[in-house]
Amino acid sequence: xxxxxxxxxxxxxxxxxxxxxxxxQAARQVRVYGSREDIISEGDRPEAVNLLLEGYACRYKQxxxxxxxxxxxxxxxxxxxINVFILRQMDHSIATLSPATVAQIPHDTILDxxxxxxxxxxxxxxxxxxxxxxxxxxxxxxxxxSAYERMAHLLxxxxxxxxxxxLTNGNSCILPVTQSELGDxxxxxxxxVNRTLQDLRRDRLLELKGKHLSILDxxxxxxxxxxxxxxxxxxxxxxxxxxxNGMRA
Amino acid sequence: xxxxxxxxxxxxxxxxxxxxxxxxQAARQVRVYGSREDIISEGDRPEAVNLLLEGYACRYKQxxxxxxxxxxxxxxxxxxxINVFILRQMDHSIATLSPATVAQIPHDTILDxxxxxxxxxxxxxxxxxxxxxxxxxxxxxxxxxSAYERMAHLLxxxxxxxxxxxLTNGNSCILPVTQSELGDxxxxxxxxVNRTLQDLRRDRLLELKGKHLSILDxxxxxxxxxxxxxxxxxxxxxxxxxxxNGMRA
DNA sequence: CGCCGTGTTGACTATTCTCAACCCAGGTGG
DNA sequence: CCACCTGGGTTGAGAATAGTCAACACGGCG
Numbered sequence: 001x002x003x004x005x006x007x008x009x010x011x012x013x014x015x016x017x018x019x020x021x022x023x024x025q026a027a028r029q030v031r032v033y034g035s036r037e038d039i040i041s042e043g044d045r046p047e048a049v050n051l052l053l054e055g056y057a058c059r060y061k062q063x064x065x066x067x068x069x070x071x072x073x074x075x076x077x078x079x080x081x082i083n084v085f086i087l088r089q090m091d092h093s094i095a096t097l098s099p100a101t102v103a104q105i106p107h108d109t110i111l112d113x114x115x116x117x118x119x120x121x122x123x124x125x126x127x128x129x130x131x132x133x134x135x136x137x138x139x140x141x142x143x144x145x146s147a148y149e150r151m152a153h154l155l156x157x158x159x160x161x162x163x164x165x166x167l168t169n170g171n172s173c174i175l176p177v178t179q180s181e182l183g184d185x186x187x188x189x190x191x192x193v194n195r196t197l198q199d200l201r202r203d204r205l206l207e208l209k210g211k212h213l214s215i216l217d218x219x220x221x222x223x224x225x226x227x228x229x230x231x232x233x234x235x236x237x238x239x240x241x242x243x244x245n246g247m248r249a
Numbered sequence: 250x251x252x253x254x255x256x257x258x259x260x261x262x263x264x265x266x267x268x269x270x271x272x273x274q275a276a277r278q279v280r281v282y283g284s285r286e287d288i289i290s291e292g293d294r295p296e297a298v299n300l301l302l303e304g305y306a307c308r309y310k311q312x313x314x315x316x317x318x319x320x321x322x323x324x325x326x327x328x329x330x331i332n333v334f335i336l337r338q339m340d341h342s343i344a345t346l347s348p349a350t351v352a353q354i355p356h357d358t359i360l361d362x363x364x365x366x367x368x369x370x371x372x373x374x375x376x377x378x379x380x381x382x383x384x385x386x387x388x389x390x391x392x393x394x395s396a397y398e399r400m401a402h403l404l405x406x407x408x409x410x411x412x413x414x415x416l417t418n419g420n421s422c423i424l425p426v427t428q429s430e431l432g433d434x435x436x437x438x439x440x441x442v443n444r445t446l447q448d449l450r451r452d453r454l455l456e457l458k459g460k461h462l463s464i465l466d467x468x469x470x471x472x473x474x475x476x477x478x479x480x481x482x483x484x485x486x487x488x489x490x491x492x493x494n495g496m497r498a
Numbered sequence: 499c500g501c502c503g504t505g506t507t508g509a510c511t512a513t514t515c516t517c518a519a520c521c522c523a524g525g526t527g528g
Numbered sequence: 529c530c531a532c533c534t535g536g537g538t539t540g541a542g543a544a545t546a547g548t549c550a551a552c553a554c555g556g557c558g
């Protein structure tokens with residue numbers, strides 16, 4: 001099994017064999033989770049970086065009165081919290097959505113990787129920038145789009161991201177989320193999620209049953225969602241940086 | 250006039266005189282903007298880091314059909330785009346909300362700062378983490394909160410942030426935004442923004458007229474907003490890091 | 499003076515939520 | 529093996545929240 005983080009980072013830059021080996025070795029301490037377990041909770045002090053190897057997870061925040069907002073989905077190859085270890089405590093939680101395998105990379109190992117592998121540093125930086133850009137797009141999504149557009153946009157995004165790590169099969173993929181979780185993601189009630197999915201099905205854009213998503217018409221779905229994949233920066237942008245030597249830091 | 254970025258970063262860590270000098274010198278090339286001008290536009294290649302010295306600005310994204318979402322506000326001391334220079338082109342725009350003074354810091358200068366001033370590096374890192382946490386909170390805000398709560402939350406946040414850089418006067422501050430901009434921020438129509446502000450005024454929580462915001466009852470406002478200032482990480486968290494030597498990177 | 503950008507209001511509409519009921523499939527225990 | 533239980537998913541009816549449109553008010557500025 002190819003370490004999915006390698007596949008992901010190579011969307012941005014070409015890694016050397018040495019880089020890849022280092023990544024593999026960093027990800028050797030593994031923990032297995034069941035479905036819907038917290039990997040790290042709000043208020044915890046972050047102890048290690050969690051790299052998702054298999055399964056799905058999400059970042060969420062809960063209000064005092066129980067309302068919950070999911071703010072990110074994680075797919076294999078994603079580091080859930082690389083950027084928080086300077087902070088004293090988590091201001092949100094991370095939980096699995098399915099059974100999952102997670103590598104726990106100690107902070108020191110991350111720092112060593114950064115110190116010794118400039119390509120990895122660059123690619124990790126790229127990856128956090130993409131995470132941020134994705135979050136910005138989510139603000140646009142919940143702020144401006146209708147329920148129908150929102151749902152279309154979310155499913156477009158997930159499909160593109162899963163495809164980038166080789167987890168699609170033609171125009172379908174696994175998506176182990178309930179309608180209630182989709183609601184917590186999009187700021188909609190489960191009832192409305194249900195009706196919105198029916199509308200998308202009626203328009204022959206997609207099917208989502210059980211844990212299986214099939215895109216019936218990707219172009220039409222993108223149009224319906226006003227989806228512009230720019231923000232995922234999947235176009236191997238690092239190649240240019242490689243040529244001109246990139247960052248010095 | 251104290252360089253506001255120094256004041257901001259000192260919310261997190263103690264800077265040496267040498268650090269401060271370096272920051273001052275980095276911010277010497279200045280540009281002046283009028284109100285509502287783009288500082289950098291979607292599609293542009295980022296050339297320098299824009300540090301806001303005076304005035305207000307925002308980050309926004311426009312959909313093809315004209316809908317606009319504001320995704321961040323910038324106040325003096327904020328670096329608008331420190332983290333994007335690895336990317337080939339901007340996936341969003343940054344514009345002033347008022348007349349503004351902006352320092353343009355070349356990428357090389359940033360890289361030198363990072364290489365030679367570990368405290369600054371740390372504080373800049375902290376600052377980007379706070380920006381991200383803020384963005385996450387905005388997703389929660391538009392996703393879960395009602396119009397009334399949303400507005401209360403946004404104004405709470407801005408008040409706290411302005412206070413952290415010394416731009417409040419008692420319980421009031423300058424906020425040069427129109428109701429239409431508030432709408433684009435919160436995902437509400439201008440009409441509804443207007444009515445929501447009236448409700449907040451009726452409940453004696455705040456007043457917002459012209460460019461002047463007065464908080465009449467900060468505690469009540471926080472409660473109404475379910476506002477928890479945790480995510481702004483304003484509690485001088487860096488002090489701990491200083492003691493134990495912090496990052497090695 | 500008159501214009502324009504902003505704020506305000508009323509009437510009507512659309513979208514989304516809530517609540518409550520019911521269905522269905524998969525897993526468990528008797 | 530079957531009955532039941534439970535966690536999703538689905539449906540309908542009615543209510544609440546927020547949007548749209550159109551008109552008007554107000555103030556600063558050319």
